[in-house]
Amino acid sequence: MKFAALKNTQLVLALLAAGAVGGAGVSAFNAAHSIATAASPAAISANAGTLAPMASVPVALPDFSQITERYGPAVVNISVTGTTKVRNDSPVAQGDEDDNDDTPSGDPFFEFFKRFQQGQGRQGGRGGSVQEMPTRGQGSGFIVSPDGIILTNAHVVRDAKEVTVKLTDRREYRAKVLGADPKTDVAVLRIDAKNLPVVTLGKVSELKVGEWVLAIGSPFGFENTVTAGVVSAKGRSLPDDSAVPFIQTDVAVNPGNSGGPLFNTRGEVVGINSQIYTRSGGYQGVSFAIPIDVAARIKNQLVATGKVEHARLGVAVQEVNQAFADSFKLDKPEGALVSMVEKGGPGEKAGLQSGDVIRSVNGQPIVSSGDLPAIIGLATPGDSIKLNVWRQGAAKELTAKLGSADEKSNQAAAKKDTPNQGKLGLALRPLQPDEKQEAGVDTGLLVQQATGPAALAGVQAGDVLLSINGVPVKNIDQVRATVAKAEKSVALLIQRGDSKIFVPVNLG
Secondary structure, three states: OOOOOOOOOOOEEEEOOOOOOOOOOOOOOOOOOOOOOOOOHHHHHHOOOOOOOOOOOOOOOOOOHHHHHHHHHHEEEEEEEEEEEEEEOOOOOOOOOOOOOOOOOOOHHHHHHHHHHHOOOOOOOOOOEEEEEEEEEEEEEEEEEOOOEEEEOOOOOOOEEEEEEEOOOOOEEEEEEEEEEOOOOEEEEEOOOOOOOOOEEOOHHHOOOOOEEEEEEOHHHOOOEEEEEEEEEEEEOOOOOOOOOEEEEOOOOOOOOOOOEEEOOOOEEEEEEEEEEEOOOOOOOOEEEEEHHHHHHHHHHHHHHOOOOOEEOOEEEEEOOHHHHHHOOOOOOOOEEEEEEOOOOHHHHHOOOOOOEEEEEOOEEOOOOOHHHHHHHOOOOOOEEEEEEEEOOEEEEEEEEOEEHHHHHHHHHHOOOOOOHHHHOEEEEEOOHHHHHHHOOOOOEEEEEEOHHHHHHOOOOOOEEEEEOOEEOOOHHHHHHHHHHOOOEEEEEEEEOOEEEEEEEEOO
16 A cells, blocks of 8 residues: 655655646657766776776767757647635735736645645634635647647646647637546647647657657746656656556656657657656656557547546555565565455456465566556456466466446445445545554555545545544444535545645535
């Protein structure tokens, strides 16, 4: 079980939405680039008797001007307007608002930390009115079809009431959101235009770590800004319940870069800038992009149906550390340790058991536990997959037919004994003994999924619910009963990592 840090001073995964705290992702360039390492004169002299001096090989840096000139016109600036509900605990004088604070619509990190800093999450806080406030944000996107299909991030257009797309020739269009998939953070827009410039899509499979990559976007509203760097890693699994094997780069990205393209040195788009790791809220050298093959698959579904279907295996997994590897007699600490198998789910039907270590899926190795949901989430419901499982010191082959994540949600909503789960927006389960020990708590419920009011308040999957309205939680029935009696809001005490905070959830 993973717990992300709650405190703003700790390392947090930040979605780069539009505006002052927004802007996402990073772009990457694919180009083979050899870097010569020349031995120092001192080292050569010291080893003159045994080593021949290394020839100095000139390093040619890539010229990105042609890529920018050719494909820059296909990169667009996206402006978003909408509204969000905020609690006003103290009067604000007219004119005190910061007109430059164009915060992203519903950005969970901004709202969460603002609430924490202002004390809005403390138990028993004084009343205060809830009112809708206008929000504005900016992001980036790129045209993939001459008839106006545009790719961007889902969080850029989240809760948007009006989306405006601006081209490099200064033309502006009102955009329609054809669909958005929060799980992969991909959204598709359409504008009413013809014969538009488009980008060329590349293959992530051909992308190599160390290759140069290029990002074009609108950081802080500066349109068609170009930044460059290298691919730092591929297939990164992030602790945000994402189903995306991210491309990690060191390309400089900042608020407003969200949704912009990541080019290789051949001018092909290999990713969508999406997230960064940061302590400050700004770029600190570690950025992530959604692989373009993932985005293209999501785009095809959104254009065709307006929605996306994700597959599910129906298991909960955790990391295999060295202690687990020693206990299970594994040759190295790799794989996904199955901690829970959903009753009646695809995993149970395939024969998976708690304590199994999934080592590969369809021959693709599972190194980190996060690799499993990334692979499963990108499959199609109904697909059959082959699992290599380590059980009681021996390898075992299993075949599972994947179910639908939507089907699970519908079943949960239809259960007679969970009428209030939708009202709060939390899917909960009891903590396992090892999870209690890891979290350092004696009681609590694990948040498996957060949607609706709870998600808007900042609660995330992986959080531990400790109390509701000041009363320690013991079971799910207690939570349902408390929510059923609540009229407008409830106060949740949430633990994430080593931090605890009360979060007010407006039930509407």
